[in-house]
Amino acid sequence: MTEEEIFARKTLDELNAERPLGDAFFDFDQSLIREDARLVLQKNAEWLRRWTSTRITIEGHCDARGTGEYNLALGERRANAVKEYLASLGLAADRVLVVSKGEESPVCFEEHEGCWQQNRRGHPIITAK
Numbered sequence: 001m002t003e004e005e006i007f008a009r010k011t012l013d014e015l016n017a018e019r020p021l022g023d024a025f026f027d028f029d030q031s032l033i034r035e036d037a038r039l040v041l042q043k044n045a046e047w048l049r050r051w052t053s054t055r056i057t058i059e060g061h062c063d064a065r066g067t068g069e070y071n072l073a074l075g076e077r078r079a080n081a082v083k084e085y086l087a088s089l090g091l092a093a094d095r096v097l098v099v100s101k102g103e104e105s106p107v108c109f110e111e112h113e114g115c116w117q118q119n120r121r122g123h124p125i126i127t128a129k
Contacts, residue, residue, distance in 0.1 A: 007051065012126055020047050021056065021124040024082050025117060028063070031077035033085050037122075041082065044124060045089040055128035057097045058082045063116035064103045075100030082122035097127070 010018075021044045024037035033041065048054060060075030060082075079098035087093045101123075108115035 007129070010129075012129065015126050015129065021126065023124070024078075024085075024122040026078055026120040026122070028116070028120065029066075029074070031074060031081045033081055037082075038085070041085050042089060045086055045091050048086070048091055048095065051129065053129055054126055055095045055097070056124045057099055057127050059105070059123040059125060060098065060100045060102075061105060061119055061121045061123060062101075062103045063119040064106065064111075065116070066103070068102060071102035072100045075102045078120075078122050082124075 022040040024033060024041055026032070026037070027034065048056070058079040060077070060079030062071040062075050062078075066074065076098065079100060083093065083096045083098050086096055103119070106119045107121075108118040
C-alpha cells in the first residue's frame with residue numbers, strides 16, 4: 001500500500017492519536033511564538049503541505065492563573081498567533097480555524113511551573129482530511 005492509501009484509510013481519531021502535529025508552547029502571559037515553537041510549527045507546516053486536503057483547528061490553552069475571561073482571551077491570542085505563523089510559512093489561512101479553551105482543558109493538574117508550562121499551548125487538531 002502507498003503512503004497515500006494508508007493515509008486515506010485512517011480516521012481523524014486515528015490520525016490525531018498519532019500526533020503528527022506538535023504543540024507550540026508559550027511563556028507565562030504571552031502569545032508570542034517562541035523560538036522552540038517555531039521549529040515545531042515549521043514541522044507542522046511541512047506535514048500540512050504534504051497532506052494538502054487536511055484542515056486543522058488550533059486550540060489556545062492557558063494555565064490556571066488569571067481569570068477565566070482573561071484566559072479565554074489569551075487562549076484566543078495564542079491560537080491566532082499559531083495560525084498567523086503557519087500562514088507566514090505559506091499555509092492557506094482557510095485551512096486553520098482557531099478556538100480558545102482558556103484554562104478549561106489542562107493536560108497537567110499540579111500547581112508548579114513545570115506543569116503550568118505544559119498547559120500554555122497552541123494545540124493542533126486535525127479536523128478534516
